[in-house]
Each structure stands twice: as structure tokens, then as C-alpha cells.
Amino acid sequence: SYVLTQPPSVSVAPGQTASITCGGNNIGSKSVHWYEQKPGQAPVQVVYDDNARPSGIPERFSGSNSGNTATLTISRVEAGDEAVYYCQVWDGSSDLAVVFGGGTKLTVL
Amino acid sequence: QITLKESGPALVKPTQTLTLTCTFSGFSLSTSAVGVGWIRQPPGKALEWVTLIYWNDDKRYNPSLKNRLTITKDTSKNQVVLTMTDMAPVDTATYFCAHKRVYSSSFDYWGQGTLVTVSS
Numbered sequence: 595s596y597v598l599t600q601p602p603s604v605s606v607a608p609g610q611t612a613s614i615t616c617g618g619n620n621i622g623s624k625s626v627h628w629y630e631q632k633p634g635q636a637p638v639q640v641v642y643d644d645n646a647r648p649s650g651i652p653e654r655f656s657g658s659n660s661g662n663t664a665t666l667t668i669s670r671v672e673a674g675d676e677a678v679y680y681c682q683v684w685d686g687s688s689d690l691a692v693v694f695g696g697g698t699k700l701t702v703l
Numbered sequence: 704q705i706t707l708k709e710s711g712p713a714l715v716k717p718t719q720t721l722t723l724t725c726t727f728s729g730f731s732l733s734t735s736a737v738g739v740g741w742i743r744q745p746p747g748k749a750l751e752w753v754t755l756i757y758w759n760d761d762k763r764y765n766p767s768l769k770n771r772l773t774i775t776k777d778t779s780k781n782q783v784v785l786t787m788t789d790m791a792p793v794d795t796a797t798y799f800c801a802h803k804r805v806y807s808s809s810f811d812y813w814g815q816g817t818l819v820t821v822s823s
Contacts, residue, residue: 625808627807639804680750682810689764694750697749
């Protein structure tokens, strides 16, 4: 089954740019989606279909996807961005249709 | 405005069957391309996809759980029901239901989740 690999943690100072990666075999051929989850809350979609932003999500959130790595980029990081971020893909070639990454804890220093 | 809410027992005993209901509003599961999924999250761990049902009754199951799962829909009640048999302590998790974004493989609206503990 398809595997998505995320770094366990990323740290960034306020106002800087955070990049969270999601690795997978030829992930560039798939649509990648990103979710933000704060403690005790349900996940919130922040990017879908590689680089589309849902309504209400700040332009500071953007995504890219190429080769074996997809990336969520958060510009001008704020304290409120501290959360766990998950990537997700659809693997149509497998019975495991929906795959999530292991999550990355973003710490704002 | 799309909303979803999970309901069901907070505690089940090992070997028992879990039944969770997702009650939703703001969309219809009889509309083409609409889907509702279940995703679970053990305490302190990552999200894990469980199952998905589409407007046309097409169903997908996580193969590691497939033999224990049943997902059904009741379009008249705007509900999706998840049944998981032979529950074990490792199934302790928060269970979320979520609306699958139309013409995308992502989930755009999530319920608040319900914590299910499996313990004797």
C-alpha cells in the first residue's frame, strides 16, 4: 500500500516561512491535500488538490507537488499556526484508497 | 452550510460491536458525486482512514479493517452508520465522519469527533 512520509516536527520563528514536506513514491502524479489539527479539535482542510485553498483559509497557506515530494508552505507564520499538519492522498490503485501521512508538529518558537 | 456530527457509545467492551452514527446537514447523499467517510485517530497518534460511502452506495473499506466493517446510509434521515465488530483495545480512538469534497479526493468538512474507548 502507498506510504506518505512526513517529518515528525518542524520549528519556525514567528514571521518566518515554514515548509512541511510529504514524501511518497511519484507523489507528483497524485492530488495532495493538507489538514491542520489543533489539540482537541477536528482536522481542518487548509489546502486541497495540491495547491487550492478552501474558502476562509489565508493566502499564507500554499502547496506544491512534484516528483516524490509535496510541500505545504506557511508564510509569515503566526503563533496560531502551531498545530499538527497531515497530508493525504487518494490511491486509486490500491484497496487502501485514502492514505494519510504520519503528521508534522509545527512549533512556533 | 455543511455540518456533521458523530454519535454513539463512549465505552464498549472487548469483542462487542460498535455502532456509530453520523448525522449531517447542508448536503444530500443522494446527490451525484457526494461521499461521506469515517476517519479515526487513536490518542496521540495519526489519522487513519476507515471507510467511505458514496451517493450511489459504492463503498470503500480500509483493507486492514474490512472484515469487521459495514457502512450504510439513510438518505431520508441524512445519516451514515458505521458498524465495527469484534472491538479491541487497539480500536480506542476518536472517530470522525467527514464530507468528501465533490470532484476531489479530500475531506472538506469534518464532524467534531467522538471518543470511543474499548475496555472491560
